[in-house]
Amino acid sequence: MAYKLRRSRIYVPGNRPRMLSTCGLFGGDAITIDLEDSVAPDQKLAARWLVAEALKELDFGKSEITVRINSLSTPWGMKDLEAIIPTKRVEVIYLPKAESAEDIKQLDSVLEKLEKENDIPVGQTKIIPILESAKGIWFAYDIATASDRVVALSFGGEDYTRDIGGERTPEGTELLWARSQLVAAAKAAGKQALDTVHSDVSDLEGLYKNAVMMKKMGFDGKAAIHPNQIPVIHEAFNPTQEEIDYALRVMEAIEKAKASGSGVIALGRKMIDKPVAEKAERVLMIAYLAGMIKEDELPESIRKSIVKEGE
Amino acid sequence: MKIEKEVTVGTEEREDLLLTLKPNPEGGIKIEITGKGAWQFGDEIRSAVESVLKEMGVEDAIVEIKDNWAFDYTIRARTRAAVLAAMGEV
Numbered sequence: 001m002a003y004k005l006r007r008s009r010i011y012v013p014g015n016r017p018r019m020l021s022t023c024g025l026f027g028g029d030a031i032t033i034d035l036e037d038s039v040a041p042d043q044k045l046a047a048r049w050l051v052a053e054a055l056k057e058l059d060f061g062k063s064e065i066t067v068r069i070n071s072l073s074t075p076w077g078m079k080d081l082e083a084i085i086p087t088k089r090v091e092v093i094y095l096p097k098a099e100s101a102e103d104i105k106q107l108d109s110v111l112e113k114l115e116k117e118n119d120i121p122v123g124q125t126k127i128i129p130i131l132e133s134a135k136g137i138w139f140a141y142d143i144a145t146a147s148d149r150v151v152a153l154s155f156g157g158e159d160y161t162r163d164i165g166g167e168r169t170p171e172g173t174e175l176l177w178a179r180s181q182l183v184a185a186a187k188a189a190g191k192q193a194l195d196t197v198h199s200d201v202s203d204l205e206g207l208y209k210n211a212v213m214m215k216k217m218g219f220d221g222k223a224a225i226h227p228n229q230i231p232v233i234h235e236a237f238n239p240t241q242e243e244i245d246y247a248l249r250v251m252e253a254i255e256k257a258k259a260s261g262s263g264v265i266a267l268g269r270k271m272i273d274k275p276v277a278e279k280a281e282r283v284l285m286i287a288y289l290a291g292m293i294k295e296d297e298l299p300e301s302i303r304k305s306i307v308k309e310g311e
Numbered sequence: 312m313k314i315e316k317e318v319t320v321g322t323e324e325r326e327d328l329l330l331t332l333k334p335n336p337e338g339g340i341k342i343e344i345t346g347k348g349a350w351q352f353g354d355e356i357r358s359a360v361e362s363v364l365k366e367m368g369v370e371d372a373i374v375e376i377k378d379n380w381a382f383d384y385t386i387r388a389r390t391r392a393a394v395l396a397a398m399g400e401v
Contacts (some may be wrong), residue, residue: 017385018326046320046392053388075401
């Protein structure tokens, strides 16, 4: 199983040179350079070209390079793509306010055109739609399956709450159905699910509790708006030692059953069915990618599926 | 190309620069550099600005820069954005 670690991504305002030049050191699984909400309308042009030049020049460490563009229904979205795609550095486009399969198909065809014009393999640039309205959440599955480029669905909680006429609460009850719907739609489509930001940057304890709950709900990661949030999010989304130990025992039981030709796989008195086996594989892959276990500690079946950089 | 409209881009934040692009009634390119990095990197800043103006075909303009230790990519980006803004792009 190919698995991309997307526990954390940190938003970096696109018009702040000092943040652009340091964000590679933050250690996030991804950097999301923002051309949308953190950039005022009269700064869109300046931010777009600053980001384009930064992409050509800067080292962003091991973080996946992603850019949140302006919606294609604004005067800026298309120009954003025309400036940043030719740099050949953008791995993922975050599309804000995605509300329909058509939104994704439109972005898909623009990306295809720009990839062809710039000698980039067609399909290389991935899409993560941000669902932040009632309509976006309602059409989550259509959005997730609108293009092979879509690798995850991301949730925008602040705008969603405003859109439904609700109110943000510390416990997040107003977001519960939207989050559940987003996770189910993403997983039904075989994609990852990424949660919204925790706006109170001083509340790391609250962030941790929330992120642990989001992991339990099926999310694969969560957005950050401050570097201090990254290690907290990683700790929450990393498998626990108990989860790793259990996954190793599951995989061992599977390999033993295969070796003995037994069709029934059991661990103690518990049957191991397909979802349990798949979860064990995922847990071990995340643990490996997060540096919690070494490659030689992995079962052979998982070791074989690791795609090394440059392969 | 002549610059016909005055525009300012960038900020005074660290690693950035404030760049004002103006029409030059006398013709030609005139670049004035002040700010923190000016004494040390004035020549590099000038050369980065000139290369972008040349690439974009700008022949008449005054460029005023207040630098706060901007990197090369920021200087190029701010210059390009200023020219495009003067041409009316958003």
